[in-house]
Amino acid sequence: MTADEQRETHERQLEKYAALAVEVGVNVQPGQKLVVMAPLFAADLVRKVVKRAYEIGARYVHVEWNDDAVTRTRYELAPADSFKEYHIPFRARGLEEMAEEGAAFLTVVGNNPDLLAGIDPQRIQDNTKAGNEALKGFRQYMMADKVSWSIVAVPSQEWADKVFPDLPAESRVPALWDAIFKSTRIDRDDPVKAWREHVDNLNKKAARLNEKKYKALHFRAPGTDLTIELPEKHYWYSAESRNAKGHMFIANLPTEEVFTAPLKTGVNGTVSSTKPLSYGGVLIDNFSFTFKDGRIVDFKAEKGYETLKRLIETDEGSRCLGEVALVPHTSPISQSDLIFYNTLFDENASNHLAIGKGYAFCIEGGKEMDEKELAACGLNDSLVHVDFMIGSADMDIDGILPDGTREPVFRGGNWAF
């Protein structure tokens, strides 16, 4: 391919990707508003997203830009105590108002995974906590799927450098685009149709697990022997979500997972990570947790121990789990054999758990319950929700029925049914 042909192909793929984000991801409806939060380096995609959204009838598209360099400068130079405060309350109110109106929210990620390396972890923790508290009302709309929301990725140079350190510098971003397009099925003739089929498959797995109503799952792999009880009213969810108006959307592009919430007090044993976790710009690697009656009672980390410690100590609920997700080892992302250093991709390469808040919709009727009712069902609550990867080709999972009978759910890292 000549350079011109390459550029044209990339343009076409970007257009397909923008259409997928708008029509399948947030599924913008005629007359609806759309909020896009994106880094500056994603401008090419964002412009196409805005165009597509208006083409299919969006009433207004609001774009909120962010910039890694500006973020880093603040962390380096702003006064330490300023991180305890959320400085743009009008933003929190505005987002909440737009959510209340039924706007859709598209987030574009891909920022430098090491952006905050070397920054005092206290600053990061304070900032995250202040932001989470200020945006709690807004995030509630997303966590309960009241509004349509979706996350897509665009490579930054720094992210591409991290994923493809052995390629020549100028080939890294194109290589990461290629990996993103493959894992989001943009390389197929009709990505929207490919997504429909994929989502159908995931729905079937979730339906089967919902019929079985396992009392617990038992995970076994090198470094892992963990039993996770499930709430009586647990509900297995997959890619497809529905907002308060009944419109479908897909919260993560890509997505390969089928997931539910663990019983807050029912997690026992030890689990080891199988991929590094990029959290708040810091890399945590080779870590493990030991649980007793749902709480983390011990943990280790070869890399990023301090950051992990602060994450776990955020609040009461950050010592417990809020999500258990099943992803086959044969997923396209897993097959790419890449470590993306980005949860959106890495979580879809692997079975994973999340520390912190559980999703209300993982409890039957949970969307209509208040916090107390959800807690009574065994759902964990926290300011944080952080996925970490535990799956591998060596992982077996048993489903345990209420009478104690065991059935294979995963064998050798893949679905056993």
Ligand code: ZN
């Ligand atoms: Zn997940």
Ligand code: ZN
């Ligand atoms: Zn999650």
